[in-house]
Amino acid sequence: MSRSKRRSNEVGGTGRWSARRKMEAVLRPLQCEDLDSLSRELKVTAATLSQWREVFLANGLAGLKSRAVDGRDETIAALEKALAVKSQDVIPG
Numbered sequence: 001m002s003r004s005k006r007r008s009n010e011v012g013g014t015g016r017w018s019a020r021r022k023m024e025a026v027l028r029p030l031q032c033e034d035l036d037s038l039s040r041e042l043k044v045t046a047a048t049l050s051q052w053r054e055v056f057l058a059n060g061l062a063g064l065k066s067r068a069v070d071g072r073d074e075t076i077a078a079l080e081k082a083l084a085v086k087s088q089d090v091i092p093g
Helices: 003-011 019-030 035-042 046-064 072-090
Strands: none
Touching: 019 035, 019 046, 035 046
């Protein structure tokens, strides 16, 4: 029995999945494996797999940034936007 088949039998559609197992499941459709077949094999809905994929990809983007992201970035962007709007109000057009 293959390793993935043993895992699917162990899980049986219930219980918690480790982050590593979720990552492995998410990567398989990205490598051209059929989502529906994978869903049936792992006994997890396709919607759940898609949700895991979206979270995985969103967090992967943060990991590829050249500097650490923190809460200040959103504040800086909001202040820059406010300054741009304010400067348009001051300059006669």
